[in-house]
Amino acid sequence: MEKEAKIKVQNITKIFGPHKDEALKLMQQGMSKVEILQKTGATVGVNQANFSVAPGEIFVIMGLSGSGKSTLLRMINRLINPTQGAIYIDGQNIIKFNKKQLRQLRQKKLSMVFQNFALLPNLTVLQNAAYGLEIQGMELNKRNQKAHDALELVHLHGYDGQYPQQLSGGMQQRVGLARALATDSQILLMDEAFSALDPLNRKDMQDQLLEIQEKMHKTIVFISHDLNEALRIGDHILIMHDGTIDQIGEPEEILTNPANDYVARFIEDVDRTKALTVKSVMTKPDTININKSGPRVALQRMWVNKISSIYVVDDENHFVGFVDSDDVSQLVKQGSRDLRSVLRTKVPSTKPDVLISDLIDQISKTPIPFAVLDDQNHLLGIILRGSVLAAIAGEEVE
16 A cells, blocks of 8 residues: 655745736746746746655755755745645645744754755754754753764764864764754755765765665655766655756656656766666576477577577576587587586576666676576576666667
């Protein structure tokens, strides 16, 4: 049974500037953001967005500058009020919340991690991490303990008494993340939280986030303009353009089936090995049954299919190994029918959900195609080097 959405956004729209009603009508008639600006002077920030975020997933919102992604995020916690539409969190429409309800929502259920760290320079690391708990009115010893635990979680052991200016940028961002985690919020909103960091620190923070997510299963809405980052951390990715959602999908779906030309251009320079799995590049192998086929059948099948080896399975399609054409030819010359005598069982293998990036080095070095096996050792497919190169280049794998 499908989980109920933690966050559900319905027809959410934001228009900045004058003549909002007129701009809404033109938007609903299908006019573009540029046309509406020219006719009314109003700017369409977000145009009728609809999406859902499942409990415990990392949902990445992507787009270039001005696409509306940060506006969309800020409407989720009502830092920006939408022009129209509804936003449901745990089934409640927060657009209808009064000030008291919003304050409780932000204190108990939502936390935000900003790009610029937003630390208070006159407070220690521990005090910064405990700040949200202090706002909640939590007793000093209890909030300090929770803040300390959160700092331990982001690998800042021993830094409680330091001040933000004594830390590197990556460490400051960890303090910001610890502050959000300390409140035990169910939902984290992260606005380009890692974009100010250098590449090494950025990757380290991505690792930290994934490690924390494995333990805590937060619902995370993450803004990014870096597709490689989105592919690495996201369970689903939403791509925006001029305030409009162009596509929502799992990382592999975005890469293999872009919804339109804009998305195709958006992904054209991405490192595909970081998102493509073995399943997307494997091909169906030609096989023979070890219990039903002999050397002559094996040699005939290899000749017809113009291949120099063939994979061998049993009656239940369990993988057994492969045989080489030279070895099988010798069996035929000898008049032997014992195909098992030339069976090669040392074959590199992998699972269908493994990332290509984890195998690319091994694939490039072995002359034998990888066998793709499920948990019951059934042969699902094989990985040919040519298929991997085609997938990385963005070509369709047959």
